[in-house]
Amino acid sequence: MPVSKNKHLMESTLDYQAFLKALQRPNLNLVADPHQYLLSLSQRSDCEDTFHIVDLTSLFEGFQLWQHCLPDVLPHYSVKTNPDSMIISTMALLGAHFDCASKGEIDLVLSLGVDPNKILFANPRKSPRDILHAKDRGVRRFTFDSLEELEKITHLYPTAQLLLRMKTDDSHSSFHLSTKFGAHLDLCYHILDTALSKKIDLIGLAFHVGSNCCYVTSYKKAIFDAITLFNHAKTKWNKQLSILDIGGGWPGSDDLTFRKIAAIAQQIIHDHFDPEVQVIAEPGRFFAARTTTLAMHVLGKDVLSQHDRTKMVYFMSNGVYGFFQTSLYFQYDLQQILQEGWQFYPLKPPSSDLTYPSLLWGATCDSGDKIIDQLLLPELNTGDILLVSNMGAYGACVQTSFNGMPFSQPYYLARNSI
C-alpha cells in the first residue's frame, strides 16, 4: 500500500461501526441486503412508478478505496455530480472537502455544516454576483483559466487564493471538458507570470482530463505539464506553489481501471512533489455512481418480428428527461452508453435464460425520449420492474418535470455490515 504524506486524510478515517453510528438519520434504513430492500419497496402501495435507492455504505467503501489507492490526494467531492444532501453530508462525515460550481452549491454545502475553508469554487468562469457571495460566505479558493477571469476575481476579491486551470488531452474521456475550459500550456506560463508579477495569491494549478477518463496517459501528461509549471514558478519567481488539483474524471464503477490509473498517479505525485505541496482532486462520478440503483416500471410492450429475429420494445417510466440525459448526449450509441457502467437487470429473476435485443423508450411523448436500443435483456412484461445500477452520477440531478412526470423518489440505506 502506498504511504500517505497527507495527514488530514489519515485523521478522518472512521471504522465501519463508528461510521454507522455517526450516520444515523430518520430517513435512513439499515438493511442486510439492498436487493431485498428493493423488493420490499416495490410492493409498497406508496411507491411511485420510478424510484431509486441510495446506498450510503458504498460511499464508505469508495472512500476506503480512494484512501488506499491515492493516500496523498484529498478528495473534493464534485457537488454537481449528485447534490443529494444525504450524499454530501455522508461525504463530509468521511472527511471529504467539496468542489462547488455556483452560489447555490456553496449554500447547499454550507447549510450542511461544512467549513467554508473546505470548499473550492471550481467553475473557471463565474458571475461577479457568485464571486461576491463566496467572499461573503468565507469561501476563498477559486479556479480560473484566463487573464480576464483573473482580473475579475482579483478586482472583486483581492485576497482570493487562485488555482490556474490547465487544458488537458481529454480525447479519451466520455465528456470532453477541455473544449470549453482550461488554458493551453503556453498561455499558462503567461498567466502565471502575470499573476506572480502582480503579487496575486496564485496558490496552485488545476486540471480535469474529462469525465469518465480511463486512459492513464491523459492523467500522466497533465501531471507532468503541471510539474513544468511548478518548476517555472520556483525558478523564475522563487515561488513554491502549494496546491495541485488533479481534477475529476476518475471512473465511477470500474474499480480495476481506477486502481491502475491511481497507482501511476500516486507514484508520480510521490516522486515529484514536495511533501508540503497539497494534492487535491475533484472526483464526482467515482463516489456518486456506485451509490444509486434506479427502479423503473415497464408501462407497455411491443414484440416485433424482424426477419427471423424477435425484438422487444418497452415503454418505461423513466427516460432522457429523467435519469437518462446521458443517452441523449451519446445519441443513443449503445457502446458509449454502456461505458457509463450502467447495469440493466430485472428486479425478479427471469423465467428463461433467453435474451432479446431490446429498445427502451422513455416515459414522455417526445420521440427523442429513448433510453437505449439493441440492449440484450431477458423478456419483460408490462408491470415488471427493471433495475439499473451505477446510476448515481449525473442522473438524479438532471431530472426535469417535462410532460408533468414526477421526479424519482429516493430511499436511503446503509448496510448492517460490510
Ligand SMILES: Cc1ncc(COP(=O)(O)O)c(C=O)c1O
Ligand atoms: C470542474 C469539474 N470538476 C469535477 C467534475 C467531476 O467530474 P467527474 O464526475 O468525471 O469526476 C466536473 C464534471 O463536469 C467538473 O466540471
